[in-house]
Amino acid sequence: MGVKAVNTVRHDPWQAALTQFEHAADLLSLKRGVREFLRHPKRELTVHFPVQLEDGSVEVFTGYRVHHSTVLGPTKGGIRYHPSVTLEEIRAFAMLMTWKCAVVGLPYGGAKGGVVCDPKLMSSTELEHLTRRYATEIGILIGPESDIPAPDMGTTPQVMAWIMDTYSMHHGYSVPAVVTGKPISIGGSAGRMEATGRGVAIVARETARHLGMQLAGARVAVQGFGNVGSTAAQTLRAEGCRIVAISDSRGGIHNDRGLDPDDVLQHKQQAGRVAGYPGADAVTNEQLLELPCDILVPAAVEAQITADNAPRIKARIVVEGANAPTLPEADAVLRERRIFVVPDILANAGGVIVSYFEWVQDLQSFFWSEEEINERLERIMVRSFREVLAVSQDKQVDLRTGALARAVGRVAEALVTRGIYP
Numbered sequence: 353m354g355v356k357a358v359n360t361v362r363h364d365p366w367q368a369a370l371t372q373f374e375h376a377a378d379l380l381s382l383k384r385g386v387r388e389f390l391r392h393p394k395r396e397l398t399v400h401f402p403v404q405l406e407d408g409s410v411e412v413f414t415g416y417r418v419h420h421s422t423v424l425g426p427t428k429g430g431i432r433y434h435p436s437v438t439l440e441e442i443r444a445f446a447m448l449m450t451w452k453c454a455v456v457g458l459p460y461g462g463a464k465g466g467v468v469c470d471p472k473l474m475s476s477t478e479l480e481h482l483t484r485r486y487a488t489e490i491g492i493l494i495g496p497e498s499d500i501p502a503p504d505m506g507t508t509p510q511v512m513a514w515i516m517d518t519y520s521m522h523h524g525y526s527v528p529a530v531v532t533g534k535p536i537s538i539g540g541s542a543g544r545m546e547a548t549g550r551g552v553a554i555v556a557r558e559t560a561r562h563l564g565m566q567l568a569g570a571r572v573a574v575q576g577f578g579n580v581g582s583t584a585a586q587t588l589r590a591e592g593c594r595i596v597a598i599s600d601s602r603g604g605i606h607n608d609r610g611l612d613p614d615d616v617l618q619h620k621q622q623a624g625r626v627a628g629y630p631g632a633d634a635v636t637n638e639q640l641l642e643l644p645c646d647i648l649v650p651a652a653v654e655a656q657i658t659a660d661n662a663p664r665i666k667a668r669i670v671v672e673g674a675n676a677p678t679l680p681e682a683d684a685v686l687r688e689r690r691i692f693v694v695p696d697i698l699a700n701a702g703g704v705i706v707s708y709f710e711w712v713q714d715l716q717s718f719f720w721s722e723e724e725i726n727e728r729l730e731r732i733m734v735r736s737f738r739e740v741l742a743v744s745q746d747k748q749v750d751l752r753t754g755a756l757a758r759a760v761g762r763v764a765e766a767l768v769t770r771g772i773y774p
Contacts, residue, residue: 363655363679364440365440365441365444365445365654365655365676366440366441366443366444368444368676368679368680369443369444369445369447369448369676370391370447371680372680372752372756373390373391373447373451373756373760374391375753375756376753376756376757376759376760376761377390377391377760379747379749379753379757380757380760380761380764382760382764386764386767386768389767390421390760390763390764390767393418393419393420393443393446393447394419394420394421394422394461395418395419395493396416396417396418396419396439396443397416397417397418397490397492397493398414398415398416398439399414399415399416399417399486399489399490400412400413400414400415401413401415401485401486401489402485403478403481403482403485404481405478406475406477406478413467413468413469413482413486414467414468415465415466415467415468415486415489415490416437416439416442416464416465416466416467417431417442417463417464417465417490417493417494417499418439418442418443418446418463418464418465419446419461419462419463419493419499420443420446420447420449420450420461420462420463420464421450421461421462421763422461423461423763423766423767423770424450424453424454424458424459424460424461424762424763424766425458425459425460425461426460426461426495426496426497426498426499426500427446427449427460427461427462427463427498427499427500428449428453428458428460428461428462428463428499428500428502428532428704428707428708429445429446429449429462429463429464429465429501429502429504430445430464430465430501430502430503430504430505430507430533431464431465431466431467431486431501431502431503431504431507431511431515432464432465432466432467432504432505432506432507433466433467433469433470433471433479433482433505433506433507433511434466434468434469434470434471434505434506435468435469435470437466437467437468437469438468441466441654442464442465442466443464444676445462445464445675445676446462446463446464447462448462448675448676448696448697449461449462449463449464449704450462450759450763451697451755451756451759451760451763452696452697452698452700452701452704452759453701453704454758454759454760454762454763455697455698455701455736455740455755455756455758455759455762456698456701456704456705456732456733456736457732457736457762458704458705458708459708460500460704460708463499463501464504465490465501466504467482467486469482469506471506471507479511480514483511483514483515483518484514484515484517484518487514487515487518487519488518488522491518491519491522494515494519494530494531495519495527495530496527496529496530496711496714496715500529500530500531500532500707500711501515501530501531501532502531502532502533502703502704502707503533505653509533509534509535509540509545510535512531512532512533512534512535512540513534513535513538515530515531516528516530516531516534516538516539519531528714529711529714529715532544532707532708532710532711533703533707533710534710539710539713539714540710541706541707541709541710541713541719541720541725542719542720542721542722542725543706543722543725543726543729544703544706544707544710544725545579545583546579546583547702547703547705547706547707547725547729548579548580548583548673548700548702548703549579549580549581549582549583549584549585549586549587549651549673549702550583550584550587550702550726550729551699551700551701551702551703551705551729551733552580552583552584552587552649552651552671552673552699552700552702553583553584553587553588553591554702554729554730554733554734554737555671555694555698555699555733555737556572556584556588556647556649556669556671556694556699557588557591558733558734558737558738559669559671559692559694559737560647560669562741563668563669563692565646565668565669567588567591567592567593568591568592568593569592569593569594570592570593570594570646570647571593571594571596571608571644571645571646571647572585572588572589572593572594572595572596572645572646572647572648572649573595573596573597573598573606573640573641573643573645573647573648573649573667574595574597574598574599574613574649574651574673575599575604575637575640575641575648575649575650575651575652575656576599576600576649576650576651576652576653576673576674577598577599577600577616577617577620577626577651578600578651578652580651580673580674580700580703581598581649581651581652581673582613582617584649584651584671584673585598585613585616585649586613586614586617588647589612589613593647594609594610595610595611595612595613596608596609596610596611596643596645597611597635597640597643597645598611598613598616598626599626599635599636599637599640599652600620600625600626600627600652601637601652602625602626602627603625603626603627603634603635603636603637604626604627604634604635604636604637604639604640605626605627605629605632605633605634605635606632606633606634606635606639606640606643607631607632607633608644611629611632615629616629637652637656638661641656641657641661641665642661642664642665642666643666644666645666645667646667646668646669647667647668647669647670647671648665648667648669648670648671649670649671649672649673650670650672650673650674650677650678651673651674651677651700652674652677653674653677654674654675654676654677655676655677655679656674656677656678657670657677657678657679657682657686658679658681658682659679659681659682659685661682662678662681662682662685662686662689663685663689665686665689665691667691668691668692669691669692669693669694670686670691670692670693670694671694671699672693672694672695672696672699672700673696673699673700674696674700675696675700676696677696678693683750683752687750692751693750693751693752694737694751695751695752695755695756697755697756697759698736698737698740698751698755701733701736702729702733705728705729705732705733706725706729709725709728709729739758740754740755740758741754743755743757743758
């Protein structure tokens with residue numbers, strides 16, 4: 353049935369992550385030993401495992417789990433199912449998760465996992481078999497006090513439920529805190545599905561305030577209309593913004609008079625795609641990035657804003673809903689053009705913040721209301737934005753470098769305080 357796919361890597365995500373880290377390390381004048389320690393992952397696991405498909409055939413899949421740092425606490429990070437998954441990509445995102453957790457003050461280090469597969473070509477039964485076998489293979493690393501996975505590209509709350517159940521079966525009792533992003537019926541948290549997109553909208557609002565830009569009537573273009581992009585669009589529209597463009601993996605739509613994201617979402621659920629929405633012009637994902645707008649939200653996949661298209665970006669603010677959507681060489685162009693970029697490790701941290709809330713709730717078996725979740729999320733996102741902005745202004749650097757300096761500084765301080773074992 354062809355569930356295997358060939359990796360297509362357009363750039364080196366690990367080198368991009370290292371480049372960003374080195375900028376922050378230079379700014380902080382980190383000692384050589386600390387710098388060297390933080391630029392290497394703590395551990396990397398590669399697994400090859402068989403899965404029986406519904407036609408009776410057996411296919412061998414490759415999966416990864418990488419821990420970048422355990423200095424601040426247990427590791428935290430998503431698991432992605434995608435044909436383009438590589439060890440370099442997983443390693444890069446594990447490092448970014450360390451900085452993401454640190455920049456918002458969570459007691460976690462960074463991790464990431466993934467399986468090379470195309471979940472769109474697999475049945476639910478095949479996905480369950482793959483997930484349970486992968487969970488078993490990485491079971492030597494995961495645990496509620498060691499490494500807590502979460503959903504990412506290509507994975508869902510149901511996938512997290514299968515991982516939680518597999519881990520629990522191996523231990524003989526239920527361990528809901530081993531993963532986050534679960535269905536509420538088995539220990540998931542209210543507000544988790546919307547958390548990342550809600551956080552994107554919060555920092556977009558705070559950025560507009562900082563720049564003196566009116567949010568009411570501001571034109572917003574959103575690339576990627578999954579959980580993150582759709583929630584960000586809905587929340588920003590509720591704040592008075594005009595959503596002028598939306599896209600998913602199959603293409604996009606544009607109407608400068610404004611789109612109703614709720615209506616577009618309903619169309620997508622019926623048609624399976626955003627394209628074809630009545631009353632809007634068709635645009636490609638590439639064209640959407642270059643449309644006239646005030647706020648651009650790249651919430652799809654990495655490496656979307658490059659040195660090639662950065663000179664044509666017309667937005668005043670870029671809020672990174674996806675992980676690593678802007679390449680380092682594009683960052684330099686946007687900075688020179690005075691386009692204000694809110695980096696991924698801050699902009700999309702809402703997901704891991706509410707994952708932390710879910711983990712805490714599971715550990716104490718005491719759950720909060722969605723209103724409490726959203727209030728706590730708001731406080732942390734606003735505080736973190738202001739702290740990063742203060743660092744950025746103090747050191748006269750862009751917000752990405754300020755966020756990385758804030759995060760790397762926190763981890764480095766904890767490392768020096770703990771000392772080197774033995």
